[in-house]
Every structure is written in structure tokens, then in C-alpha cells.
Amino acid sequence: MEITGFRFERLTGTLDHAPDEFYEARLSRPIDVYPEFRADTATDVFVGGGSEETETAAAEDGIEVSQVFLHVETDAGVTGLAGPVGDDWMANIARFEGLLAGEDPRATERCWDLMYRDAIHGRKGKTVQGMSAIDVALWDAHGKAAGEPVYRLLGGPCRTELPCYASMLGFPVDPDSVRERAAEMKERGYPAQKWFFRYGVGSGHEGKGANEELVRAARETVGDDYDLFFDAWSSWSRNYALDMIDRLAPYDPDWVEEPVQQDRKAVYAELREAAPFPIAGGEHEYTRFGAQDLLSRGAIDVLQMDTMWAGGFTELSHAATLASVHDVPLIPHGHFVPANAHLIAARSEQVCPYVEYLVRWNEQNQFFFADPVKPEDGTVSPPDDPGIGVELDYDVAEECKTVEA
Ligand SMILES: [Mg+2]
Structure with missing residues (x-):
């Protein structure tokens, strides 16, 4: 079985939500230290620019959503799928097409290592995101060729009913709204929730007070x-975070995530020492080497690398093993739930609890x-179909076309 090429497909459709109703509130961002960015609204942040994976624009009847999907084609009658990926991922995927052409897509460790060795300047960030998408598509092709879901190829399942935490990005954070929505999510069966702080450095005592509220x-x-x-x-500083730790301790948070920017690993370790609650991080870290750096420094209580950003199934499996050695749970950042469900199903509850x-x-x-x-009643199960079990629904796309990187 051989890889014959990559194909990118762009799908465009309309999400049936008014832009300012869909994204009701925004989160704090590192760039908010500058007042002109601190003033951005939720619509400024989420609609128009788009995310890592999705281009969005306000449309008359909703939000226009445009996403690119990678198809890794093979000579065996199966195609590996990954996505959505953003426009700026395509070049970081396409650069590996010639390198991997003719390779066996089931040899995922070899393919990953070829890419890593070839991209000597690309050991983090966008290059690894591109490698991640390719890796997910290769496991999808492998699963389809084998007639097995990816979680079985990864050695699972350890379990198939996976508890989800409700991650409340985009929901307003004034106390009345929080009370209403937090009660609703608990009622829906979610066993846990995560809320996003609106304020960071530059928002003064008022912002700290609002975060506490x-x-x-x-x-x-x-x-x-x-x-x-x-x-x-990543929107606080060391001193801001130390102050917030004192303020938040009485409410017993089960973790505070990315208190400072990812590169300040010594500060993470210091905050972890200071906090009477867990510190989480790693959403913006990459590969097993990034995982080991965080773990060996004692910087985190929870590792959060993203399957579609930090190296795909191949590399997240290595990171999960490292995390298990340190007895630090890996709870992957949630941009691609189907892939995360396969990965998490293949590990015990102690290693991947949520x-x-x-x-x-x-x-x-x-x-x-x-x-x-x-989720249904707060849990998801990994798809049982071969591969990652994701099919695209072309009927919801108003436009579908093959695009070049
Ligand atoms: Mg996060």
C-alpha cells in the first residue's frame, strides 16, 4: 500500500446563527496588553478573521464557514481524511507530499520521523500542525484499509464511554449568565466544565475582581x-497569576490553565508550587520533546497537547506515555473531538480522564x-467505523472545490 498524493478540498456553507449571538463573549488573549486589542469584541475576535481551522465571515443569514480538508490518496482504494485545516496549514502539509509519496501510509512512525527529520526548522508550531493533519489522515487510511477504528490500532479500547467536560468558550462571563449556563450544563449531564477568563494584564484590579466573580x-x-x-x-503575568492564585484558592478550582505564555516554563513551575490547586498547560506546546520539557520541569499538573496541533496520533501517543510515567493526566485540547476520542479511548482513565x-x-x-x-448525557464514544470514522456531508456545503496549497 502506497501514498500516491495529497488533495485539498474547500467546503463553504452557512452556520445558522447570527454572528453576535453565536459568540456572545470573548476570552482574554496575550495581545490584550495593548489597549486597542483589549477593546476587541467577541465578533472582532471570532468572526471575520477566522480561527486556526475555519475562515468565517458575517453573512446575511448567518455565519459563512469555510474549511479545508486534506485527503491523503493511496493506491489501495482508500483515502485518509483530516481536517478542518486552515488556509495557512496547506503549505505546511503540501511541503511533505513529495517526501511521503510512495511510502506505506500504515508505517506511521516512519512517516512521522521522515517529516520531523526533513523539517529541521519546523519542530514546533505551524509545521507540526501540518505534520499532525497528515498523521491523522495516515491513521485514518490505515484504519480504513484494516477495517478497524483507529482506537483499536492504538491498542484500545480501555473504555468507550468517555466523559466530556463542557468547555464554555464564547459564553458570557458576567455572574448572572454564568449561573444560568453553568446550571444548564450540569443539568445536561456534563460531569465538569471549563470557563474562560475575560481579563488579564492591563485590566487592573477591576479585571482581577471580575475574574474572581x-x-x-x-x-x-x-x-x-x-x-x-x-x-x-496565556494572558497573565507571573505577578498577576500569583495574585489570582490567592483570590481563587477559596473556590477550589480543579485547574487553572495557561496562566502565562507557554515559553515561560520556569514560571509555570513556580506557580504550580504556589497554587493549592492544579496548573494545566501544553495546549500550545508540540511533540514529545515539548511534553518532556514541561513534565521534567514539574511545570504542570495536567498536559493538554492537541492531537491536531502537537503531532497527531503518533506523537500524542508518545506524549501520553511520557505523561503516564510522571502520573500527569493528558487531557488533549479539544479542536478535533473525533481524533481525541480515539486517542483517549485507547488509554486508561488515569492517563486520559476527560x-x-x-x-x-x-x-x-x-x-x-x-x-x-x-456528547449525550456528558459522554462521547469514538466512532466505530473504520479509520477515524468521519465522513463529510457534502449536502450542507453550498460550495465544494479542490484547491491548491
Ligand atoms: Mg485552553
């Missing part, structure tokens, strides 16, 4: 015996999937 409202709503996580999205389910984001990210992986 978010945490207080959420904890008072769900009670003590319920997992509550909070995400600062699936992140971004409640709003997945309406967009799985928009073109025929059978989106969505």
Missing part, C-alpha cells in the same frame, strides 16, 4: 463536588461532518 458564580452554582476548570489563555468538548466551537468545527461526535 466568574469563579465564585460558577462554584456557587455547581457545588463543591464537581470539577471546575478555568482558562487564562474529553474537552467546546460547546459552541464544535457546532462550527464539526459543521461539515455527516455524524459529528457530540
Whole structure:
């Protein structure tokens, strides 16, 4: 079985939501230290520019969604799928097409190692995102050729009912809204939730107070015996975070995520020492080497590398093994739920206890999937179809065309 080439397909459709109703609130961002960016609205942040994977634009009847999917073609009558990927991923995928042409797509370790060795300047960031998409598509092709779901090829299942935490990106964080939505998510069966801080460096005491009010409202709503996580999205400084640790400790958060920018690993370790609650990180870290750096420094209590960003199934499997050695759980960042479900199903609850389910984001990210992986009563199961089990639903696309990188 050989790889014969890559093909990119762009699907465009309309999400049936008014832009300013779909994204009701935004999160804090590192760039918010500059007041002109701090003033951006949720629509500024989420609609128009697009995300890593999706181009979006306000349309008359909703939000126009445009996504690119990678098809890795083989000579065996099966095609590996991965996506959505953003426009700027395509060049970082296409650069490996010649290298992998003629390779056996089932030799995922060899293909990954070829890419890593070839991209000597590309050991992190966008290049690894491109490698991740290819790797996911190769496992999909392998699964389809073998007639098995990917979680079986990864050595699973350890379990197939996977608890999800509701990740509340895009939901408003004023205390009344938090109380309403936190109660609703608990009622829907989610065993845990994550909320996103709106304020970081530059927002002063007022911002810190508003962050604290978010945490207080959420904890008072769900009670003590319920997992509550909070995400600062790399937007705090060391001193800001130390102050927030004192403020938040009485509400017993079950983790605070990305308190500072990813490269400040020594600060992570210092904050972890200072906090009476867990510190999570790694969403913006890459490969087993990045995982080992965080783990060996004692920088994190929870590792959050993303399957579609940090190296695909091949590399996340290595990261999961490293995390298990340190007894630090791997709870992958949730941009591609079907892949995460396969990976998580192949590990024990101790290693991979939760699936992140971004409640709003997945309406967009799985928009073109025929059978989106969505939680029922707070759990998902990995698809049982061969490969990753994702088929595109061309009927919801208003336009579909092959595109060049
Ligand atoms: Mg995060």
C-alpha cells in the first residue's frame, strides 16, 4: 500500500446563527496588553478573521464557514481524511507530499520521523500542525484499509464511554449568565466544565475582581463536588497569576490553565508550587520533546497537547506515555473531538480522564461532518467505523472545490 498524493478540498456553507449571538463573549488573549486589542469584541475576535481551522465571515443569514480538508490518496482504494485545516496549514502539509509519496501510509512512525527529520526548522508550531493533519489522515487510511477504528490500532479500547467536560468558550462571563449556563450544563449531564477568563494584564484590579466573580458564580452554582476548570489563555503575568492564585484558592478550582505564555516554563513551575490547586498547560506546546520539557520541569499538573496541533496520533501517543510515567493526566485540547476520542479511548482513565468538548466551537468545527461526535448525557464514544470514522456531508456545503496549497 502506497501514498500516491495529497488533495485539498474547500467546503463553504452557512452556520445558522447570527454572528453576535453565536459568540456572545470573548476570552482574554496575550495581545490584550495593548489597549486597542483589549477593546476587541467577541465578533472582532471570532468572526471575520477566522480561527486556526475555519475562515468565517458575517453573512446575511448567518455565519459563512469555510474549511479545508486534506485527503491523503493511496493506491489501495482508500483515502485518509483530516481536517478542518486552515488556509495557512496547506503549505505546511503540501511541503511533505513529495517526501511521503510512495511510502506505506500504515508505517506511521516512519512517516512521522521522515517529516520531523526533513523539517529541521519546523519542530514546533505551524509545521507540526501540518505534520499532525497528515498523521491523522495516515491513521485514518490505515484504519480504513484494516477495517478497524483507529482506537483499536492504538491498542484500545480501555473504555468507550468517555466523559466530556463542557468547555464554555464564547459564553458570557458576567455572574448572572454564568449561573444560568453553568446550571444548564450540569443539568445536561456534563460531569465538569471549563470557563474562560475575560481579563488579564492591563485590566487592573477591576479585571482581577471580575475574574474572581466568574469563579465564585460558577462554584456557587455547581457545588463543591464537581470539577471546575478555568482558562487564562496565556494572558497573565507571573505577578498577576500569583495574585489570582490567592483570590481563587477559596473556590477550589480543579485547574487553572495557561496562566502565562507557554515559553515561560520556569514560571509555570513556580506557580504550580504556589497554587493549592492544579496548573494545566501544553495546549500550545508540540511533540514529545515539548511534553518532556514541561513534565521534567514539574511545570504542570495536567498536559493538554492537541492531537491536531502537537503531532497527531503518533506523537500524542508518545506524549501520553511520557505523561503516564510522571502520573500527569493528558487531557488533549479539544479542536478535533473525533481524533481525541480515539486517542483517549485507547488509554486508561488515569492517563486520559476527560474529553474537552467546546460547546459552541464544535457546532462550527464539526459543521461539515455527516455524524459529528457530540456528547449525550456528558459522554462521547469514538466512532466505530473504520479509520477515524468521519465522513463529510457534502449536502450542507453550498460550495465544494479542490484547491491548491
Ligand atoms: Mg485552553
